[in-house]
Amino acid sequence: MLLTAERELPPPTVATLLEGGAQLPKVQLIDKMGQHFNTPDLSGKFSLLFFGFTHCPDICPLTLNVLANMHNDWATPTIAVPEVVFISVDHTRDDPSTITNYLENFNSTFQGLSGSLEALDPLLKSLGVLVHTQHQPGEQFYTVTHNPTIYVISPEQKLIAVFSPPHEAKTIASDFLSIRQHYFKSKVGHSKQPTS
């Protein structure tokens, strides 16, 4: 059975597992190529979702840098590295080409999505992401306050775990492996047990 297929890993040290997981609602967004992207496009792989905006001065670049390091230093050749999905909550300034150029600074394989706050709303609500746009009086520049959380999404588009800051590349990698194993174990537990 599955337990014999992989060495048992300790539980995650930083991430919080969400037993059973929560199905993501269907939302239609735009990917970094300017194409429609629906939640089911996340199927078949694990994803790490992170919300932010390209004008962000601190949390976004720091977190994306950590995730880029996690990708580059991935040391488990038998397991796929989770896909990093950056979702912009600043649709006005972040068009697909801006997002593409921005992500090039970190890792060009990262997916970048955007959508109006109305389009994003069901997703933000279901994950508990708070977004607050702050305009400074008399200034064109504005900032967007958002959660620094990283959301772990299963191949069935369920939220299965969350990482709260501070984020660290090595811990995200090792905790992800535990989360993934836990997910597959619980799946096998619910279906027919394969014999070994």
Place this chain on the structure above:
Amino acid sequence: MRRSLAVWAQYILPQRLMSIVIYHVTRCTWPALKNPLIKWFHKYYRVNLDEAQEGDPAKYESFNAFFTRGLKNGARPMAGDENTLISPVDGYLTQFGVAKNGALIQAKGISYSVKELLGETTGLAQLTQVSYATLYLSPSQYHRVHLPLSGRVTRTRYIPGKRFSVNEVTASSIQGLYCHNERVITWFETNVGEMALVLVGALNVSSISIRWLGEIISGKPKVWNENKNQVQRYERGEEIGRFNLGSTVIMIMPPETLIWHSGLEQGQKINVAERIGTLVSTPKQA
């Protein structure tokens, strides 16, 4: 020095002509020719005939019949159940794992593109990460290819090419080796998504045989699409093809569809129907 000469020699040998000659010699049924050849091969490569259906080398009607010999019933007991991914061949597991950035590892420091190997840019070829295993068959081994998990044939593609040897020395020397070589790729629709099985030809291999297409004769690139009136489904462990001389099989699947068996080691010897992974069903890629 010996190493580079052996590799270099493969560039200048008239491969097509050699293949034609070898094709006829290996199919020859004349005992005065085939018996000494089989005898030499049997001894030189220490072929184990104890597990073969026919234990007497002289009883094979040609060298090719000997080379593609069948095994006794029960010689390769099937591991696990339908959720167990099994080895498709008797061979050496030269590489396995998850490939990043659409590139498979050929040998240390050498990688090649999944798109080039498969000769297309959609489906599995467009995924940035794929699960894969590369298995090398040495000349003495059993040369029939079996299905690692049950599935329905969706299409088969033949890509012509050179026929370099695929042994370890060559694999660590020629860039993109498996993409230079003649190969036959079959795509299967399985319970966990699409799987591509690539049969790579090797030096001297005059052909690859596919169970439902017969012997594939070298020539122009070709694709056989699924015949909707005649669905071909094969079960895990069923024979699906033969190599008519040593070669390599590459198995490609989407990521997160299987967990590699923790006991596997790169380069280890493995037999048909032994466990290589456990399948985890996830919905197909949207």
